[in-house]
Amino acid sequence: MLRSNFAVFCILGFFLVFGLGCSDDSEENGTNNPQGDTDTMETDDENSLPDPLTVVPPEKLDKDAATECPGAYATLAPAAGLNSGYTVAEQEREFFLTLPDGFEGPRPMLIAFNGTGGDGKDFTETAELQDFADAGFIVVAPSSNENGTIWPVWDGMRLDSEQSLPNPDLDLFDSLVGCIAGHFEVDAKRIYITGHSAGGIMTNYVLKRRSELLAGGIPASGMHDNTLAENQGPLDSMVVIVTWGGLEDQWSGDAEDSTVNEIDFVSQSALSTKYYYDEAKVTMIGASQEKGHKFLFELNSWFIETLLSIPKGYDVPESYTPPAFPEDVIAQMYTEPYEAPVTINVTCEEGTVTGCMDLCQFMGDCVVSNNTLRGPMEAQLADYGFTSDNWEECSACVSTCDTAGAPTEEADILTCLSTAGENSDQCTQGISGGGPFIDGVNTCCKDKTESTVCKMLCESILENTLALGFFPTCNAFTTETR
Numbered sequence: 001m002l003r004s005n006f007a008v009f010c011i012l013g014f015f016l017v018f019g020l021g022c023s024d025d026s027e028e029n030g031t032n033n034p035q036g037d038t039d040t041m042e043t044d045d046e047n048s049l050p051d052p053l054t055v056v057p058p059e060k061l062d063k064d065a066a067t068e069c070p071g072a073y074a075t076l077a078p079a080a081g082l083n084s085g086y087t088v089a090e091q092e093r094e095f096f097l098t099l100p101d102g103f104e105g106p107r108p109m110l111i112a113f114n115g116t117g118g119d120g121k122d123f124t125e126t127a128e129l130q131d132f133a134d135a136g137f138i139v140v141a142p143s144s145n146e147n148g149t150i151w152p153v154w155d156g157m158r159l160d161s162e163q164s165l166p167n168p169d170l171d172l173f174d175s176l177v178g179c180i181a182g183h184f185e186v187d188a189k190r191i192y193i194t195g196h197s198a199g200g201i202m203t204n205y206v207l208k209r210r211s212e213l214l215a216g217g218i219p220a221s222g223m224h225d226n227t228l229a230e231n232q233g234p235l236d237s238m239v240v241i242v243t244w245g246g247l248e249d250q251w252s253g254d255a256e257d258s259t260v261n262e263i264d265f266v267s268q269s270a271l272s273t274k275y276y277y278d279e280a281k282v283t284m285i286g287a288s289q290e291k292g293h294k295f296l297f298e299l300n301s302w303f304i305e306t307l308l309s310i311p312k313g314y315d316v317p318e319s320y321t322p323p324a325f326p327e328d329v330i331a332q333m334y335t336e337p338y339e340a341p342v343t344i345n346v347t348c349e350e351g352t353v354t355g356c357m358d359l360c361q362f363m364g365d366c367v368v369s370n371n372t373l374r375g376p377m378e379a380q381l382a383d384y385g386f387t388s389d390n391w392e393e394c395s396a397c398v399s400t401c402d403t404a405g406a407p408t409e410e411a412d413i414l415t416c417l418s419t420a421g422e423n424s425d426q427c428t429q430g431i432s433g434g435g436p437f438i439d440g441v442n443t444c445c446k447d448k449t450e451s452t453v454c455k456m457l458c459e460s461i462l463e464n465t466l467a468l469g470f471f472p473t474c475n476a477f478t479t480e481t482r
Helices: 002-011 120-126 130-134 168-183 198-207 265-278 297-308 356-368 378-383 395-405 408-421 432-444 452-461 472-476
Strands: 081-088 091-098 107-113 138-142 186-196 216-220 238-244 250-255 258-264 282-288 332-334
Touching: 081 168, 091 120, 091 130, 091 168, 107 120, 107 168, 107 198, 120 138, 130 138, 130 297, 138 168, 168 186, 168 198, 186 198, 186 297, 198 216, 216 297, 238 265, 238 297, 250 265, 258 265, 258 378, 265 282, 282 297, 356 378, 356 395, 356 408, 356 432, 378 452, 395 408, 395 452, 408 432, 408 452, 432 452, 432 472, 452 472
Parallel strands: 107 138, 107 186, 186 216, 216 238, 238 282
Antiparallel strands: 081 091, 091 138, 250 258, 282 332
16 A cells, blocks of 8 residues: 555654645545546645645643543553543543554544444454554544443433433543643644444534534544534534445444344435535535445545644635545545435325325335434334335335224324324435424324324334434323323
8 A cells, every 4th residue: 555655654754744745646636536546636836735734733732630630540641552440420431542652742632432332442443543543643442331312322312301411421522632631742733533333423422512622523424313412503613524334334233222223324424424514614525435334444544644634723725625545445535415315205095094194104204215214113114014025115004094093083183193294395314304203293192192093103112212212202102001
């Protein structure tokens, strides 16, 4: 990998010389680079962009270990490797520290969040984060602690009702930044974060709450939904590299008492690209590689080069072009929002009970066609007649509703749901994209515990710990009401 070695060489010298500040003859142009065959970048002085290292020199983050660090860490610097007994927010935590050789700071720092079932040491190894340390970064990988309510790994997704609750994982992030900077010289202009899957969720969560501190980050295959802060304001300037593992980036599995049949990270990453692209001060770059649900470590040298090309406080020129991918890596780059493909189109026909077609069409438009909701709610959709054998087939749903909705006392419920379904054209992708259906069930089934239609909807939802939080009305449909 001649070009990758060259990129690292460019970073060395102060462990920080950037891809835009030095170039080799093999560097490529363009936002889409599936084969690595594009024109050579101009490198003469007239066309070169301002060198980020010259424009934004390293600046030490001024922190005092005695006040920033808990317990023994107030006087004893953490060592390379696993560090435990780090108490924050009344939780004892651990983190894996990787230090660059021959320390002369200030150095860039990367904080990395592991995925479901992993820890800091595991993520450091599987994501090959040693690459960042070799390029001069201090790499800090804390271990998750089963916090969070929607998905119990990191406390990175929150219902609206939970926004004001304390967040021990955000407290851990803040503490680690201060403590590491208290013991080692951290470059205040080059603090970045990353994380994969559940760690990608936490990355999105932190980026949206600490943009004034961060120079950027890499949310890798992470959920975008429910990571926004309450009354979210504009983000500060930073570079965000949204990554996912191609069209097959889906995952299913367990965490604590929660199980998900399938989460589609393609649509979630697409939502992230749009969100960060629309932020005026954020430079958004998307990157995908057909790897499935994996961290794209083959792009590590490119991640390093791209992050360092936009330090905090760097006024990104309009002519800025992201560095090219390594020559031996096949991947796609996006400098505009990515649109995830949606291939399911449900069309329902009239049944025998007025309103049943409308209800099933409502469910088809807002849940079946929603790449994010369809997988986690597969069992609930099957209870109503939609199955993975043929998602677009609606007749079984209508027949199921006909049976439940036949009693005359169900007419008002079906009318309410049909009226709510008139907003199905507002349904898009993501959890929030299914909002009209979620709102419709919560409104029309409120205090309707005797309704057969609402019982069928809510008793099924009660079996889904992930979905239930979004349908508070269904909490009333306990065993006693069945």
